[in-house]
Amino acid sequence: MNPYLAGVGLGLTLLASFLILGAGLGASAGIARISACMELCIARSHTLASEYFGKWGDAPLRYYLVFMLAGIFLGSLLSALLANRITFSVERGRKCTVRKRIILAFAGGLLVGFASRMANGCTSGQALTGSALMLTGSFLFMLSLFLGGYLTAWFVRRQWND
Amino acid sequence: MINTLFGSNNLDTAWAFLASLAIGLAFGFFLERAGFGSSRKLASVFYFKDMTVIKVMFTAVLTAMIGLFSLRALGLIRLDQVYLLETNLVPQIAGGLIFGIGFVIGGWCPGTAAAGITSGKIDALVFMLGAVAGSALFNEVFRWVKPFYEMGGRGVLFVFDSLGISASAFVLLFCVTGVLMFWLCEYVERRLSRTGIYWNTLFLKSFSLAVLTGAVAFVAVSAGSAPAAGTPMTIDPASESTLLESIDQAQDHIEPEELAERILSGEKDLTLVDVRPYGEFAQFHLRGALNVPLKDLHQSLAPYRNVGKIVLYSNGMTHPAQARDSLYRMSFRNVYILTDGLDGFIQKCLTPTSLRREPLSTSMAAKVVAWRAYFLSPPGQSQSTPSADLLQPVMLDTDWLNSNLDKPGLKIIDLRSQPEYNTSHIPGSLALSPENIRMNRQAVGSMLQPVDMLAKHASSMGILPSDTVVLVYGEKPHDATLFAVALERLGHTKYGILNGGFTKWLNEKCPVTADLPVVTETDYPPSETLDTFTVDYKTVLQHLQNKSAIILDVRPSDYFNGKKSDEARSGHIPGAINRPYTEDLQKLGEAAMFKAAADLQKSYASIIPNKDSRVIVHCRTGHQASQTFFILNKLLGYRNVLWYDAGWSQWSALKDMPAETSPNPKP
Numbered sequence: 155m156n157p158y159l160a161g162v163g164l165g166l167t168l169l170a171s172f173l174i175l176g177a178g179l180g181a182s183a184g185i186a187r188i189s190a191c192m193e194l195c196i197a198r199s200h201t202l203a204s205e206y207f208g209k210w211g212d213a214p215l216r217y218y219l220v221f222m223l224a225g226i227f228l229g230s231l232l233s234a235l236l237a238n239r240i241t242f243s244v245e246r247g248r249k250c251t252v253r254k255r256i257i258l259a260f261a262g263g264l265l266v267g268f269a270s271r272m273a274n275g276c277t278s279g280q281a282l283t284g285s286a287l288m289l290t291g292s293f294l295f296m297l298s299l300f301l302g303g304y305l306t307a308w309f310v311r312r313q314w315n316d
Numbered sequence: 317m318i319n320t321l322f323g324s325n326n327l328d329t330a331w332a333f334l335a336s337l338a339i340g341l342a343f344g345f346f347l348e349r350a351g352f353g354s355s356r357k358l359a360s361v362f363y364f365k366d367m368t369v370i371k372v373m374f375t376a377v378l379t380a381m382i383g384l385f386s387l388r389a390l391g392l393i394r395l396d397q398v399y400l401l402e403t404n405l406v407p408q409i410a411g412g413l414i415f416g417i418g419f420v421i422g423g424w425c426p427g428t429a430a431a432g433i434t435s436g437k438i439d440a441l442v443f444m445l446g447a448v449a450g451s452a453l454f455n456e457v458f459r460w461v462k463p464f465y466e467m468g469g470r471g472v473l474f475v476f477d478s479l480g481i482s483a484s485a486f487v488l489l490f491c492v493t494g495v496l497m498f499w500l501c502e503y504v505e506r507r508l509s510r511t512g513i514y515w516n517t518l519f520l521k522s523f524s525l526a527v528l529t530g531a532v533a534f535v536a537v538s539a540g541s542a543p544a545a546g547t548p549m550t551i552d553p554a555s556e557s558t559l560l561e562s563i564d565q566a567q568d569h570i571e572p573e574e575l576a577e578r579i580l581s582g583e584k585d586l587t588l589v590d591v592r593p594y595g596e597f598a599q600f601h602l603r604g605a606l607n608v609p610l611k612d613l614h615q616s617l618a619p620y621r622n623v624g625k626i627v628l629y630s631n632g633m634t635h636p637a638q639a640r641d642s643l644y645r646m647s648f649r650n651v652y653i654l655t656d657g658l659d660g661f662i663q664k665c666l667t668p669t670s671l672r673r674e675p676l677s678t679s680m681a682a683k684v685v686a687w688r689a690y691f692l693s694p695p696g697q698s699q700s701t702p703s704a705d706l707l708q709p710v711m712l713d714t715d716w717l718n719s720n721l722d723k724p725g726l727k728i729i730d731l732r733s734q735p736e737y738n739t740s741h742i743p744g745s746l747a748l749s750p751e752n753i754r755m756n757r758q759a760v761g762s763m764l765q766p767v768d769m770l771a772k773h774a775s776s777m778g779i780l781p782s783d784t785v786v787l788v789y790g791e792k793p794h795d796a797t798l799f800a801v802a803l804e805r806l807g808h809t810k811y812g813i814l815n816g817g818f819t820k821w822l823n824e825k826c827p828v829t830a831d832l833p834v835v836t837e838t839d840y841p842p843s844e845t846l847d848t849f850t851v852d853y854k855t856v857l858q859h860l861q862n863k864s865a866i867i868l869d870v871r872p873s874d875y876f877n878g879k880k881s882d883e884a885r886s887g888h889i890p891g892a893i894n895r896p897y898t899e900d901l902q903k904l905g906e907a908a909m910f911k912a913a914a915d916l917q918k919s920y921a922s923i924i925p926n927k928d929s930r931v932i933v934h935c936r937t938g939h940q941a942s943q944t945f946f947i948l949n950k951l952l953g954y955r956n957v958l959w960y961d962a963g964w965s966q967w968s969a970l971k972d973m974p975a976e977t978s979p980n981p982k983p
Contacts, residue, residue: 156519157368158514160372160375161372163342164346164350164376165377165378166383168379168380171343173320174339175320176322176398176399181425181426181430186454188448190452199890199891202891203891204455209923217328218328222339222340225341225343226340226343226427226431228337229342229345230344230347231434232341232344234348234431239353241435242438243438244437244439245355245437255439259422259439260422260442261422262420262423263445263450264418264446264447264453265414265415265450266418266419266443266450267447267454269412269413270426270450270451271450271454273410273411274401276426277425280412286378287381287384288474289400289401289474289475290470290474290477291401291470294405294409294412295408295409295412298412298413298416299416301413302414302416302417302420303420305416306420307359307420311363314359
């Protein structure tokens with residue numbers, strides 16, 4: 155799809171979210187809630203006593219952004235099905251082994267999961283939503299994100315390059 | 317006017333969940349359409365190969381920005397209907413940097429990883445698991461991250477305010493930057509990857525024109541309406557002159573006596589609003605007043621608009637008067653300000669007859685007595701309590717005590733050690749060791765004494781029920797709060813703590829002496845019925861099983877976590893929240909001080925849902941927990957705070973009590 159039109163589509167979705175929910179888009183909060191739920195299953199009282207997850211109580215999945223995350227899965231599945239784009243693969247550059255890619259994907263996820271909690275949002279909740287609301291902190295988050303990305307890109311270039 | 321689910325406080329309903337699912341569906345659809353189900357495509361933005369990420373993000377942001385702010389300028393939605401993220405500089409910048417590093421290493425972000433998973437990308441699934449682990453890691457290390465978590469907090473801050481320009485100017489600037497970025501992205505792609513298929517096409521030209529037109533349209537719409545911040549409104553000259561007229565006729569004032577009469581007569585639909593900062597409100601306020609910060613006034617008072625009377629007060633008159641004008645413009649026609657504010661009220665209505673220069677008529681004197689009884693005693697207390705001779709806040713500063721030293725009815729209790737007291741103390745103060753008011757009860761070694769013994773202590777120190785008691789500590793504020801709890805048990809509510817204790821008193825060169833005061837013993841009446849806040853382990857167990865209370869364990873973290881232990885078992889009560897009592901204190905030079913009430917309020921608001929939530933505080937022996945009890949109950953006005961005096965020393969020894977334990981550390 156034309157990226158500009160996809161962008162307009164995303165922007166209108168975000169606008170609808172503002173007008174209906176009164177809150178923007180979010181993805182990392184859903185992931186964090188799932189994380190809290192899993193930790194509750196493993197160590198219930200420890201999780202309830204913990205300062206960050208503890209405040210979500212014993213039913214962390216009862217939260218609108220968890221449902222939004224479920225929607226993201228469904229919507230992208232629909233789009234991928236329609237475009238016949240579902241292929242099982244580990245995406246990587248030609249010179250990168252599957253093992254290395256998996257390790258890096260996990261490491262990247264770990265950093266992103268942590269950073270999203272630190273900044274109270276990710277590319278959806280801070281960069282898209284917060285910037286559309288013209289919030290200073292969200293713009294700074296986005297600028298720092300690209301700064302961090304461009305500064306690191308050179309070190310992991312072999313993962314992506316052919 | 318659009319009311320959102322957030323604005324109507326319905327974000328946790330089934331409808332909101334369904335709406336979120338639908339919005340997520342559209343979100344996921346467009347993410348996948350944009351090609352974000354591929355990590356190589358996402359990552360290639362960092363190598364200037366495929367700039368789709370930037371094109372899509374810029375377009376999405378400016379579409380939603382122009383859309384939302386145009387609707388707002390047209391008066392269709394207010395910004396208080398939208399959840400606005402606060403700016404916290406340090407975590408947002410640090411988080412952004414770490415996020416960017418993770419993004420290029422992992423190749424995904426949370427939303428796109430979901431799109432990747434449904435496209436069959438195994439690396440996306442692994443990334444998502446990493447993000448789940450990263451969230452859990454954050455929770456586990458939160459205690460160390462916490463100092464940075466709100467650092468650089470600026471509240472809700474708009475970027476145009478940060479830059480010192482108008483919202484319109486920023487939107488225009490952002491859209492122009494966006495268009496330039498689009499062309500730059502296409503150019504870079506064309507040069508480096510021979511793609512950039514939209515470069516100089518009719519599509520990109522039209523699209524750029526559309527964006528700029530949108531921006532200009534927004535500027536035009538907002539120029540016709542509101543100033544940048546706040547709610548859109550038009551100033552209507554007719555309404556302004558009615559406002560001025562009402563001020564001219566003093567229809568905007570209410571006299572203190574009239575207010576007192578109305579409140580005492582139990583007038584319904586009278587909303588009394590204290591607009592002072594929370595700290596001042598917590599120290600003293602007129603009974604029944606709500607505390608609303610000025611900036612939240614419109615929103616908080618909306619339910620009372622043109623219903624009965626709203627009376628605003630502060631110390632003086634300026635702030636409430638400005639607030640009233642603002643409310644008037646928001647079509648509130650029932651707002652009054654209290655003439656001469658709280659100071660005037662105290663002077664006119666609460667100054668005892670004996671301290672007045674002009675004599676009062678008998679009927680007026682009787683009213684003053686009634687008003688004093690009503691406004692100076694906390695709700696729920698008997699109205700016949702002898703009225704205070706001092707209007708005193710709970711947290712006292714050295715200046716206040718220094719200027720009130722000679723007042724009759726003031727009793728100062730010094731809780732430092734006896735040698736320290738004998739060397740030098742505040743003139744007129746009496747020594748008391750905190751250990752003297754504790755004893756062995758039901759095999760627990762350090763329980764607060766029963767009320768008859770406490771009454772004996774009070775009697776021998778010459779305290780009367782009508783006295784104002786000032787508590788002075790040395791290094792440990794919880795020495796003073798333990799005696800505060802003893803006073804609560806006696807039903808004695810007129811007391812305050814000298815913030816900073818004797819150390820600050822001495823540092824500020826206030827008077828000291830080594831003379832012992834003369835004491836006339838009194839007969840302080842013990843009353844068994846007043847202590848409803850001390851609970852035993854059975855009550856704690858019951859609330860634990862019913863999940864009907866928040867349990868706050870105020871011991872140092874190492875004891876809570878079981879790294880250290882002085883008791884039968886190490887660890888804590890299951891589900892307890894650890895809030896070490898030391899977190900409520902700060903140092904001023906050598907002096908241990910309580911943190912500002914507003915700060916404490918903020919900290920506890922994140923732990924305890926509301927002022928009526930049931931909270932049980934405990935520590936090892938009840939001593940440290942007395943401080944948290946005092947802060948919550950007396951300083952911050954939590955209404956349902958219980959104190960488990962016997963604490964962990966008893967709980968850990970009762971083998972049947974459930975506990976989250978760890979092996980006892982080696983001594």
